[in-house]
Amino acid sequence: MAELPEVETLKRQLLAAVTGLRWDRIDVVPSSVFRTPAKTLAAALRGARLARVDRRGKVLLLGFDSDLVLLVHLGMSGQILLVPPAEPGPRHRHLVTTLEDGRTLVFRDPRRFGFIRLARTAELAGLRELASVGLDPLDPGQTWERFIHDCAGRAGAVKPLLMSQELFAGVGNIYADEILYAAHIRPSRVAATLDPVEQKQLFHAIRDILTAAIESGGTSFDEAFTDIYGRPGLYGGRLKAYGRKGEPCDRCHTRLVHARVGGRSSVFCPHCQR
DNA sequence: AGTGCGACCTGATCGC
DNA sequence: TGCGATCAGGTCGCAC
Numbered sequence: 449m450a451e452l453p454e455v456e457t458l459k460r461q462l463l464a465a466v467t468g469l470r471w472d473r474i475d476v477v478p479s480s481v482f483r484t485p486a487k488t489l490a491a492a493l494r495g496a497r498l499a500r501v502d503r504r505g506k507v508l509l510l511g512f513d514s515d516l517v518l519l520v521h522l523g524m525s526g527q528i529l530l531v532p533p534a535e536p537g538p539r540h541r542h543l544v545t546t547l548e549d550g551r552t553l554v555f556r557d558p559r560r561f562g563f564i565r566l567a568r569t570a571e572l573a574g575l576r577e578l579a580s581v582g583l584d585p586l587d588p589g590q591t592w593e594r595f596i597h598d599c600a601g602r603a604g605a606v607k608p609l610l611m612s613q614e615l616f617a618g619v620g621n622i623y624a625d626e627i628l629y630a631a632h633i634r635p636s637r638v639a640a641t642l643d644p645v646e647q648k649q650l651f652h653a654i655r656d657i658l659t660a661a662i663e664s665g666g667t668s669f670d671e672a673f674t675d676i677y678g679r680p681g682l683y684g685g686r687l688k689a690y691g692r693k694g695e696p697c698d699r700c701h702t703r704l705v706h707a708r709v710g711g712r713s714s715v716f717c718p719h720c721q722r
Numbered sequence: 723a724g725t726g727c728g729a730c731c732t733g734a735t736c737g738c
Numbered sequence: 739t740g741c742g743a744t745c746a747g748g749t750c751g752c753a754c
Contacts, residue, residue: 449747480730506748524747525732540732559731561748576750604724611748621747672747711726713746 450522452585452618453661454673454681455506458528461676462501462510465530466547470497471512473546481542481557483565483577492516492566493545505581505617515569519577522673523561529554530676553676585616585654595651599639606642606650607635608710616654621712622667622690627653629689634721635709660686689715 450458471493476486493516500511508528510518520528531537533550543555543564555564567575583590598615610616610624619627628635630653633646642650666673666681669691674680688698693706693715702719 451748521748523731523749557731558733559747561731563749580749602723608725613749 449524449620449622449669449672450526450666451506451620451623452503452658453623453664453683454666455503455508455522455618456662457666457675457681459501459503459508461530462498462508462528465676466551466553467498467501470495470548471545472548475544475546477542479542479560481560481563483563484567486543489518489543489564489566493518503584503618504578505584505613506620507577507581509572511569517567517569517572519563519565519567519575520555521563521577523557523559523563525559525672526555526557526562527674528676529556529674529678580613581617582614583617585618585658590616592648592651596647599642599647602639604639605635605709606633606637606639607712607714609639610654611710611712618658619654621714622669622687623657623661624712625690625715626661626688627657629716629721630657632721635714635716636707637722689717691715 474490474493476490478486482489496512496514496516498510499513502509502511506521508520510520529538531552531554537544537552537554538556540556540558541554542557545553547553565577572578602609607624607628610619610627631649633650661667661683664681664683664686665675667683668674668680669684689704692704695704697704697717697720700717700720702717704715705718706713706715708714
């Protein structure tokens with residue numbers, strides 16, 4: 449699924465590969481992923497030129513020269529693929545854009561948990577899709593002091609807090625497990641009970657794990673994510689907790705266990721995560 | 723403020 | 739072989 453590192457990977461690739469190109473033709477398959485009516489969206493974007501690519505948490509923002517912004521969320525099974533001319537497109541397509549050079553940009557999403565919405569730049573601040581998206585964990589404004597302050601009054605478990613998007617936009621189930629493993633903290637720990645050492649470990653783990661995952665091009669678990677060229681991310685081989693229930697902990701060799709925390713499947717080491 | 727649901731949706735996997 | 743049940747995930751909306 450696409451969390452911050454996967455969306456960041458797509459953003460960088462789209463910036464390098466397709467910015468400046470005109471969207472000559474747009475084919476849509478109307479479905480619930482469109483939060484702007486599919487045909488309206490297609491008509492509005494025809495002939496527009498892609499000028500910018502940004503990311504807010506897990507949301508990808510494609511900015512056009514015409515003051516329009518396309519918001520794309522990949523949900524858990526969404527993909528954006530750059531397909532050479534004349535190559536057949538993949539299944540479950542929702543939006544297919546033919547670029548001026550003949551290649552197509554395809555948004556597909558088998559499980560349709562993602563969404564696509566078109567907005568004007570001036571409307572962005574008021575969109576519900578961005579309303580709960582907080583600071584990026586890799587934003588320089590995300591300081592240690594702010595982090596301590598935000599954790600202090602929290603009565604809930606730390607994992608749902610990490611995944612809430614409100615404090616740290618972009619962390620989902622995979623990286624939440626990885627971050628907590630790296631920080632030696634159990635997913636069910638109440639955030640307000642973290643001592644200063646644990647707070648510091650958590651703060652650094654968030655940045656370290658996400659940065660390393662971006663460097664690997666993200667995680668492809670169950671082949672749910674690929675880059676725009678259809679290639680898997682390489683962080684999957686470096687996962688320490690997610691998807692490893694029953695396997696020995698890399699640090700202490702205790703078997704990793706599974707539990708539900710905040711309704712989410714979680715894997716952790718019962719010995720060295722406290 | 724928090725938690726814990728169900729809804730959305732499809733494909734993979736499991737038990738029979 | 740084939741069927742149905744179960745699970746996974748992000749987000750929203752709702753009840754407590």
